Amino acid sequence: MTNQASQKPAISPLVIGERTGSISTAEIISVLKGELTALHIKQAFSAEVAEEITANFVGSPGLKERKDGVPGQYVGASHYRKDAATYFAEAETARPYVDALFSNLVDPVRGLFNALKRELHDQGIELRLARSAQGQANICRALSWSGSGTFSLEPHDDVAQVACAGNDYEICAVAKNTVAALNFYPSMPEEGGNLRLWSHKPTVADRKSQGVETTGYPYSAAYLDAVPRRDFQLKAGDIALIDGGFVHGVTGQSGDGKRRVLLNSFFGFARPDLVLWWT
Numbered sequence: 001m002t003n004q005a006s007q008k009p010a011i012s013p014l015v016i017g018e019r020t021g022s023i024s025t026a027e028i029i030s031v032l033k034g035e036l037t038a039l040h041i042k043q044a045f046s047a048e049v050a051e052e053i054t055a056n057f058v059g060s061p062g063l064k065e066r067k068d069g070v071p072g073q074y075v076g077a078s079h080y081r082k083d084a085a086t087y088f089a090e091a092e093t094a095r096p097y098v099d100a101l102f103s104n105l106v107d108p109v110r111g112l113f114n115a116l117k118r119e120l121h122d123q124g125i126e127l128r129l130a131r132s133a134q135g136q137a138n139i140c141r142a143l144s145w146s147g148s149g150t151f152s153l154e155p156h157d158d159v160a161q162v163a164c165a166g167n168d169y170e171i172c173a174v175a176k177n178t179v180a181a182l183n184f185y186p187s188m189p190e191e192g193g194n195l196r197l198w199s200h201k202p203t204v205a206d207r208k209s210q211g212v213e214t215t216g217y218p219y220s221a222a223y224l225d226a227v228p229r230r231d232f233q234l235k236a237g238d239i240a241l242i243d244g245g246f247v248h249g250v251t252g253q254s255g256d257g258k259r260r261v262l263l264n265s266f267f268g269f270a271r272p273d274l275v276l277w278w279t
């Protein structure tokens with residue numbers, strides 16, 4: 001038996017790629033296969049597109065306050081702590097607002113999705129949006145975190161919420177493989193708002209010991225204290241793609257100035273011949 005005090009986080013090394021330019025499908029597949037923990041692509045999409053998406057987010061009639069215990073605002077739908085029927089119904093309702101974030105732009109998230117779909121198709125693997133009788137997932141959701149203090153988004157993993165999503169979700173099958181978390185950053189504050197990644201991939205036992213078995217959120221500072229970590233200093237126009245099984249969070253940001261806005265999606269192998277994509 002282990003208890004909270006004795007459960008020491010095991011260290012898993014971080015394999016990181018960082019460069020400027022366009023993201024390649026080969027790099028995305030490396031993250032999907034667990035060969036790369038994180039990939040930071042600087043200046044991956046244009047400043048003009050970034051500014052327009054930000055303006056559309058801020059002025060969106062579909063902008064809402066999160067009411068699920070994670071402080072932030074959003075456009076779109078999150079599967080976190082929702083059953084499949086509720087999530088897919090919300091995704092359908094939110095779709096016009098998600099589409100409107102891109103107005104008449106060429107949507108960079110859709111561009112990445114389509115490129116990956118083509119590449120995987122050539123390898124005999126299907127990529128598609130997760131779905132149910134109630135509808136299908138959107139290509140992304142837009143988020144702005146509003147936690148105050150050390151973190152604007154507390155340390156968490158993205159796998160617990162997938163593993164415990166419930167049998168009515170087809171995404172459950174992805175939890176045993178890499179859950180890739182894709183983030184596009186249309187707007188970043190001058191200071192803070194770093195994506196912080198810890199050298200630790202929690203097991204079910206780790207989550208139980210920390211009381212975050214079904215949510216993966218939040219891990220305490222005490223638990224992560226001795227774990228090595230890496231901060232990504234992001235700028236508007238950057239992409240970060242990470243193995244969402246590793247603990248990550250967002251550092252605090254200064255109150256005034258530009259807000260931090262991201263477009264987020266998750267994807268991973270449900271079967272050797274099927275990759276699902278959801279939010």
Ligand SMILES: O=C(O)CCC(=O)C(=O)O
Nearest residue numbers: 158183195248250262264
């Ligand atoms: O805002 C970020 O950089 C990370 C977002 C994230 O971890 C999430 O949405 O699960």
Ligand SMILES: [Fe+2]
Nearest residue numbers: 157158181244
């Ligand atoms: Fe996350």
